[in-house]
Amino acid sequence: MLRKLIAAIAWIPLLAAPAKLKAQVAKEVPSLVTFPDVGVAILQPSGFEQAESFYGFQQPSTGASVMVLAIPGPFAEVTQGFTKTALAEKGMTLHSKELTQVKGQAGVKVYFSQQAYGQEFLKWAVLFGDTKRTTMVVATSPKSHAPRLRNSLQSVLQSVEPAKTAASPLPFKIEEGSLSQVQGVATGNTALFTRDGMVPVATPNDPMFVVALSIGDVRVGNRKEYARRRLFETAQTEIESLQSTTPVTIDGLDGYELIAIGKDQKSQTLLMLYQVMLFPDEGGYILMTGMVGQQQAKNYLSQFKAMASTFSHNSK
Structure with a gap:
C-alpha cells in the first residue's frame, strides 16, 4: 500500500x-x-x-x-x-x-x-x-x-x-463485482478494490483494481499515446508487452482500453495489467487499472472489464 x-x-x-x-x-x-x-x-x-x-x-x-x-x-x-x-x-x-x-x-x-x-x-x-x-x-x-x-x-x-471523521460519497460510482472496496482511503478522487477489501494484498498474484480521477488540468494531445505512456508508468511494475489497445466509450466518455503483460518489480511475479483511460471534454482523465498474477488472468480480465463498464459520475 x-x-x-x-x-x-x-x-x-x-x-x-x-x-x-x-x-x-x-x-x-x-x-x-x-x-x-x-x-x-x-x-x-x-x-x-x-x-x-x-x-x-x-x-x-x-x-x-x-x-x-x-x-x-x-x-x-x-x-x-x-x-x-x-x-x-x-x-x-x-x-x-x-x-x-x-x-x-x-x-x-x-x-x-x-x-x-x-x-x-x-x-x-x-x-x-x-x-x-x-x-x-x-x-x-x-x-x-x-x-x-x-x-x-x-x-x-x-x-x-x-478532526472527527465523517465520510462522504466519491464523485463517481462503480460496481464492485467480486472485489470489495477498501475502506479508510480518503483522497477525494480514488477508490481501491481488492478480493477481501483489505490492503496490502497478500501477494502480487492477488487482484487489485483502482479507480482515480486526475488531480490536474492535464493537457492531453494524442490520447492513444497518452494512455499508452501512462500504462508504462504503472507504479512498481515493468511492462514487458502490450497485448492490445482498443477504443472504448463508457459513461459517454471516449478513451482507450489497454491490456499488457508485465512483472512486479520487487518479486518479479508475472502480472496481467488492464487499463482504461477516459477523457472528459473539459480536460483531465479517469484512470481505471486492474492487475493480477498472470496465472489468474483468465479469471479476472472479464471481471475488470465488467467493473470498468459500470463507471459513472455521481452528477449524472
Missing part, C-alpha cells in the same frame, strides 16, 4: 479538475478548515483557493498546492517506508525526515523534491496516525516560487490538527 501512496504523491503537483469535494470551516477554530472525510483540519494559506478535485487547497497561478489524504495502514509501517530508496524509485529525492508531534500524537515531518514537467517541485509533509490509519498533509511548490511561498506553506503544516 505504501508503494501505491508514494506513486500517488508523485502526481500532487497537478491541479484542478471537476467534482467538488466537502470541506467546512471548523467551528471551534474559525481559522482552520476541516476535511471530515480525512479527519484533519488545517489553515488555508493566503492566496490559495479550495481545490475541487482533491482534499486541500491550490494556487493555479503558481502550481502550488496543499493536499490532505488518509490511507488504511499503520502509521509506524507507513512512515518507516519513507526512505531515500523508496522515494527514488518514483523519481523523488528525500532531503530530511524527523519526528514531530501533532496535538500530542506522534508524527513525522518529511522534506523531499521531485522533477516533473521540466521543473523541480519542493514538498513538505506531515504524517500522523495510529495502528489502523495514516493521515498525511503535503504542501507542494515549484522551486521557482518556493522562496515566496515556503513560510506560508510551512505555517499550514504547523497548524495541522486531527
